[in-house]
Amino acid sequence: MKVKAKVKNNITTVRVLAKHPMETGRRVNKETGEKIPAKYIQELTCEYDDKVVFVAQFGTSVSQNPYLAFSFEGGKKGDALQLRWNDNTGDVEKTEAKIK
Amino acid sequence: MAISRRKFLNMLTIGSAACLTLLTPISAFAAWASDAFNATKPEDAYKNLFGSSDLAQSDEVKLKVPKIAENGGAVPVSVKTSMKNVESISIFVKDNPQPLTATFQIPAGTIPDISTRIRLAQTSTVTAVIKAGGKLYSKSQEVKVTIGGCGG
Numbered sequence: 001m002k003v004k005a006k007v008k009n010n011i012t013t014v015r016v017l018a019k020h021p022m023e024t025g026r027r028v029n030k031e032t033g034e035k036i037p038a039k040y041i042q043e044l045t046c047e048y049d050d051k052v053v054f055v056a057q058f059g060t061s062v063s064q065n066p067y068l069a070f071s072f073e074g075g076k077k078g079d080a081l082q083l084r085w086n087d088n089t090g091d092v093e094k095t096e097a098k099i100k
Numbered sequence: 101m102a103i104s105r106r107k108f109l110n111m112l113t114i115g116s117a118a119c120l121t122l123l124t125p126i127s128a129f130a131a132w133a134s135d136a137f138n139a140t141k142p143e144d145a146y147k148n149l150f151g152s153s154d155l156a157q158s159d160e161v162k163l164k165v166p167k168i169a170e171n172g173g174a175v176p177v178s179v180k181t182s183m184k185n186v187e188s189i190s191i192f193v194k195d196n197p198q199p200l201t202a203t204f205q206i207p208a209g210t211i212p213d214i215s216t217r218i219r220l221a222q223t224s225t226v227t228a229v230i231k232a233g234g235k236l237y238s239k240s241q242e243v244k245v246t247i248g249g250c251g252g
Contacts, residue, residue: 011211024197024219026197042132043132051207052207053207053209053210054204054205054206054207054210055204055205055207056202056203056204056205056216057132057133057137057202057203057204057205058201058202059137059198059200059201059202060137060197060198060219061193061196061197061198061201061218061219061220061221062201062202062216062217062218062219063173063174063175063216063217063218063219064173064174066216066217067215067216067217068214068215068216069214069215069216070204070210070211070213070214070215071210071211071213072209072210072211073209073210073211074209
């Protein structure tokens with residue numbers, strides 16, 4: 001997961017690019033004819049200063065390698081944001097990003 | 101002090117019960133709105149997510165999505181509003197197999213302005229729903245998905 005966070009005029013803007021196939025479960029493997037099992041991010045959260053500032057819940061119609069941009073009031077240069085996603089198969093990725 | 105077999109077994113039971121209680125919150129994920137995401141009709145998705153399908157169309161909901169998308173696999177969408185007390189922003193695609201695409205919680209202090217990329221199975225209406233002050237406001241726009249990349 002790539003995260004860019006920038007603070008300007010006391011507003012922190014966060015841009016996230018999560019690396020994930022976002023398989024819908026409806027696609028068929030052309031060679032084997034078998035369905036590719038669903039694998040997609042269900043929830044992505046962002047915490048700052050021990051507070052949840054953003055929660056995204058996804059279904060299967062979010063694009064592959066989901067992109068997300070949001071912003072919140074406050075945030076200090078050099079402070080860290082904690083981001084985490086989990087998908088329908090139980091995979092989890094956590095990352096920290098410094099506010100620039 | 102000798103411990104009887106019965107006492108020892110009791111202690112084991114209590115001990116493992118305590119362990120389970122401690123472990124449960126760690127493994128339990130925050131509730132993903134599965135009923136709303138699995139719904140196949142927009143009206144059902146609204147009801148399952150908001151408890152109501154009573155949407156008021158509003159120009160205060162600023163939905164930015166291209167009118168024509170050459171690639172239905174990644175359509176950029178932005179939703180923002182100047183409304184106060186926004187609780188959530190949700191995106192629906194009418195003709196997708198599962199219309200609810202994404203829902204975003206907006207805690208106090210977070211700005212109701214989000215961008216993401218979504219999939220469209222075919223030409224369809226995209227609807228953004230903003231829940232603010234307990235009420236639902238929506239804005240829709242049709243997105244034409246061109247086939248074969250010939251700009252049809």
